[in-house]
Amino acid sequence: MRVDNNKLPVICGLFLLVALALVILVAQPGIAKTRTASAEDPREIHVTGEGIVSVKPDIAYLSLGVESKGATAKEAQQSNNRIATKLIEALKAMGIAEADFATQNLQLYPETRYDSKTNQSILIGYRSSHILRVTVRDIDQTGAVIDALTNVGGNVVQNISFGLADDTSVRDQAIEKAVQDATHKAEILARASGVKLTGVMLISDNTVTPVQPLQNYRKEMASVAADAQIAVGSIDVQAAVQMVFGF
Incomplete structure (x- = not known):
């Protein structure tokens, strides 16, 4: 069979187009698979970190009455x-501001x-109770x-708990x-x-402020001796973060 020389370039071009189309069809599944695998398997390291700073409290909260x-x-x-009424007068005489005590419960x-x-x-008979919530800013007065x-x-x-008047700097340390x-x-x-870390990709603060445990003194106080001694101890200020590093 004799091929017209004028049609030869056209035929060659068609063959090239068909070959290119076959290459694309064969390679495309592999490309899609590679992209999917990369998206599903990122090069990341996920970690959590905790920080605790123990400090002496400088403020006390009391529920009494x-x-x-x-x-x-x-x-x-x-x-x-x-x-x-006598209790409120005594608190004022100690220098505790009126803004630092209020009725918590009245029954x-x-x-x-x-x-x-x-x-x-x-x-x-009848029973009446009046409980005040008192903030003692001079913890030595507790x-x-x-x-x-x-x-x-x-x-x-009823309860005594301790804290910090301003925990900003301590929380930053944590x-x-x-x-x-x-x-x-x-x-x-x-x-x-x-592997080698390339940098931080994500960081988030996961800190949950814990409720300070209350020391429970709920009982009749008629037989309690004077000069109450309160063990203040220390409190823990905690922080938690989640970080993602690339590698």
């Missing part, structure tokens, strides 16, 4: 009001006794505040420690895996 009994509701309430309720003979509850309570006839200390901890972990993982 008086619980009174009476044959009538009025008698119980009047007795309670009298002692609560007046009947007391009953069950009579098994009649299967009925018998009223035996014991003196409890002494003032007992001196005026108060008989309930965050710095958390970042250092996360970076150290990433470096160890990279070295053990034989």
